[in-house]
Amino acid sequence: MGEDSLVPFSEWPVEPADIDYLFLTHAHIDHIGRVPDLIDAGFSGEILCTHPTKALLIPMLHDAMGFSNRSKEEVKRLEAAIDELSWGFEYQQSFRLNKGVRFKFGHAGHILGSCFIHFTIPGDPAPYRILFSGDLGCKGSPILCDPDPPDACDLLIMESTYGDRNHEARGDRTQRLEKVLKRALADGGKVFIPAFSLGRTQELIYEIDRILSSQKQGEAAGQGSDLKNIPVFVDSPLGLNVTHIYGSLSEFWDKESKRLLKEGDHPIDFATLFAVKSYRDHQKSLTVSGPAVIIAGSGMCTGGRIIDHLEAGLEDAKNDLFFVGYQAKGTLGRDIITYGSRKNGYVRINGEKVQVNARLHELGGYSAHADQSELVRWVEEMPEKPGKITLVHGEKEARTALQKVLEDRGYRL
CATH class of the missing domain: 3.60.15.10 (Ribonuclease Z/Hydroxyacylglutathione hydrolase-like)
Structure with a gap:
């Protein structure tokens, strides 16, 4: 189809x-x-x-x-x-x-x-x-x-x-994600990442896991670790369900993911990854103080739990919004990119005017x-x-x- x-x-x-x-x-x-x-x-x-x-x-x-x-x-x-x-x-x-x-x-x-x-x-x-x-x-x-x-x-x-x-280079996207995460979380704010439940959410979890594993190795070598205690919330019931299914299908993973799993490093799970399952938990997550990373659907901000997070957090200049996928014309995601970069830019969410003070980032290489x-x-x-x-x-x-x-x-x- x-x-x-x-x-x-x-x-x-x-x-x-x-x-x-x-x-x-x-x-x-x-x-x-x-x-x-x-x-x-x-x-x-x-x-x-x-x-x-x-x-x-x-x-x-x-x-x-x-x-x-x-x-x-x-x-x-x-x-x-x-x-x-x-x-x-x-x-x-x-x-x-x-x-x-x-x-x-x-x-x-x-x-x-x-x-x-x-x-x-x-x-x-x-x-x-x-x-x-x-x-x-x-x-x-x-x-x-x-x-x-x-x-x-x-x-x-x-x-x-x-x-x-042609897409942007993909080979260094994990390093680019790490660099932007460190800078974004340094002031104690939140990072919001709109992501589709199937595919993109699991890729992001994987890459954050790689970043944390790399930082663990650096810490063991006497280097500092900037992100090891930062909570990462997956606020998407479907995204959580799909991630669970991905985890049960390891026989269909690529060689690198299978190797990590065999070595005891589950590639889509880590200690600071938290599941936001119920709507009650979702309501609580809206009041969580930073630094924190929140991955939620939908990927173009057209619905889902990301809407509540943006409504509550877009006006805070300490927060950051990462776009890791195409934002189609007519979507809230496209409006945020278009109008949010302007002086005193704003968008309307649920009919209300919301000032865009959060920093915006478009990360390529995720198609x-x-x-x-x-x-x-x-x-x-x-x-x-x-x-x-x-x-x-x-x-x-x-x-x-x-x-x-x-x-x-x-x-x-």
Whole structure:
């Protein structure tokens, strides 16, 4: 599901009841959010995904359906149906469907469980091969295995989200985060980090854990430690649930995370990490004095518990607000960046004028999507050029830019 996911089912070329298989590339809600609607429309086929996506599927949809008009009984019915219809599969193993069609999942490196899908369809004189990229991630992302090299195919359907740009360097982002955290917390204020519950929250916990582990080593060598006693609050029920699920799926982590776990250093847990579970605990967290770090959803400040923290803390000049992801036009996050940097700048939260006195920081290198150079490099890793490439899941400008780059390299689009 991607850019055309809002097309009414009545306009689909196939009736939902006639669909045998639904493939999910990962568990972000913009890719799975219409699964309950599809079931209500008559779909009763099999839902195929990786094992981690299967584990994340119902928690993510349960949270999303909580914002719908469905009753608790309807939500339970749909969750039971989804659990019954969905199946998890291994990476890099070929599986057979009806009529001899085969599929294989490859690591996509976007979030835990994300995959691209290679289909082989019987044909004469040769089978026809289709590769669907899903959302591709970046190499070197915490916890995640790097994207696998793609197999050869006749048709490549590829995402183009960042087809017109390249990201900031990722290699030193942990060091940059540490530097900004030290400076931000030196005055005893709070650091607010809006973060999406699935993916970004776990990456931040991982990197703060790496910072603290590095400081422990420095302390053992007689050097000072600036952050070891600073509390880090995860104020997001969904983020906490997803982090717990991530922790239970260590067999799907990358080699570095597995090594840390084996050595007794859990990469997404540390002594000063605190879970803010109930709404009562959330209310208490609003009055916690600094220094402290608060990670809360939503990532673009469009809702969730981060709103209360910003309403209570944006006017305090000792506080800092870290943006670690894109802030779309029309979101509170974008408004804070736009107006907060101005003299006497302010935004409106819950209809009230809130002065932006907190210091603002935009930390690059945290995108979960491959950029233009990484997308091109991934295609070039194929053992042979695909017969044709179709670009999807990107704005027109991004698709056009990526198309030109690929055509200049001799690819057919």
